[in-house]
Amino acid sequence: QVPLQESGPGLVKPSETLSLTCSVSRGSISSYYWSWIRQTPGRGPQWIGYIYHSTGSKYNPSLKRRVTISLDTSKSQFSLNLTSVTAADTAVYYCARGSFAAGGMYSWFDPWGPGLLVTVSS
Amino acid sequence: QSLLTQPPSASGTPGQRVVISCAGTSSNIGGNTVSWYQQLPGTAPTLLIYTNDQRSSGLPDRISGSKSGTSASLAISGLRSEDEAHYYCAAWDDSLKAVVFGGGTKLTVL
Numbered sequence: 005q006v007p008l009q010e011s012g013p014g015l016v017k018p019s020e021t022l023s024l025t026c027s028v029s030r031g032s033i034s035s036y037y038w039s040w041i042r043q044t045p046g047r048g049p050q051w052i053g054y055i056y057h058s059t060g061s062k063y064n065p066s067l068k069r070r071v072t073i074s075l076d077t078s079k080s081q082f083s084l085n086l087t088s089v090t091a092a093d094t095a096v097y098y099c100a101r102g103s104f105a106a107g108g109m110y111s112w113f114d115p116w117g118p119g120l121l122v123t124v125s126s
Numbered sequence: 127q128s129l130l131t132q133p134p135s136a137s138g139t140p141g142q143r144v145v146i147s148c149a150g151t152s153s154n155i156g157g158n159t160v161s162w163y164q165q166l167p168g169t170a171p172t173l174l175i176y177t178n179d180q181r182s183s184g185l186p187d188r189i190s191g192s193k194s195g196t197s198a199s200l201a202i203s204g205l206r207s208e209d210e211a212h213y214y215c216a217a218w219d220d221s222l223k224a225v226v227f228g229g230g231t232k233l234t235v236l
Contacts, residue, residue: 048128048214049163049171051225064224098170108218111225112161114173114182 007031008099008117016093016124022086026099026117033057033075037102038082039113040073042095050095054102055082089124096121129154130215130228137234138205146231148198148215154226158218160198162191165212165230174213175200202233210235 012024026038040052053063055073063071072085086093097120100113131149138144148160159178163171173182175191178198188203198217202209215228 048130048227048229049216050227051216062223065222066224103176104218108220108223108225109158110177111159111216111218112173112176113163113171113216114176116170116172119170 006118007115008101010097010099010117010120012120012122014121014123016089016122017126018090018124019088022084022089022093022097022122022124024084024097024099024120024122026082026084028080028082028101031101033077033080033082037104038073038075039100039102040084041098041100041113041116043098043119044095049098052084052086054104056104091124094122094124128229129219129222129226130217132213132215132228132231134229135232135234137236139236140205140207142205143201143203144205144233146200146202146213146233148200148228150196150198150217152196153221154196154217154219155193155198156196157220160191160193160215160217162198162200163214163216165214167211171214205235207235209233 007030009027016022034057037054037056039054041049043049055061061073070087075082100116104111162175165171178193179191212230219226
């Protein structure tokens with residue numbers, strides 16, 4: 005069983021909201037920093053943000069105005085909402101379990117979900 | 127352009143040792159730890175190294191990580207065909223207040 009699995013629409017229209025969900029099948033979702041990361045072809049990944057059950061969320065400042073990450077512990081899921089999308093938001097979106105400590109001094113992501121290609125197009 | 131600079135490509139023959147570099151600044155690698163990821167074609171990245179030099183579970187000791195100042199390196203000894211992949215470094219950036227990734231290095235086994 006895949007420990008993390010992304011789900012959601014593979015096609016979103018410009019100016020609309022991209023909404024994805026990640027299902028966590030192993031371990032407690034009340035621990036760790038549950039993260040979203042995206043990647044466009046030929047480029048390095050881009051961290052979008054994370055949510056931690058007791059301290060809330062933190063977002064990449066470059067996306068902060070448009071991003072919301074939420075947590076549903078009853079369903080062992082966490083979600084990503086990205087508003088006002090454009091073609092530049094076309095990417096493979098990954099969910100990942102993050103480990104953070106000392107204000108980010110220690111950080112890594114393991115495991116990652118298989119990824120979901122989301123295309124923004126009319 | 128990524129804040130962490132990696133060479134776009136590297137190569138070696140089977141059995142050789144290859145080193146992939148990751149150059150940063152005092153706001154990222156200089157003050158925070160580095161992680162490394164391997165991405166095989168069409169798959170998600172997987173963690174290789176965390177906290178500069180700690181191997182992920184099950185990673186053979188022919189793969190190692192190190193950090194010095196504002197740079198980090200990933201070394202792969204006894205190169206194998208299955209090592210052919212993209213490799214990415216990552217670290218927290220204190221100025222951006224975000225995790226930043228390198229642009230990636232494509233390793234080719236000749």
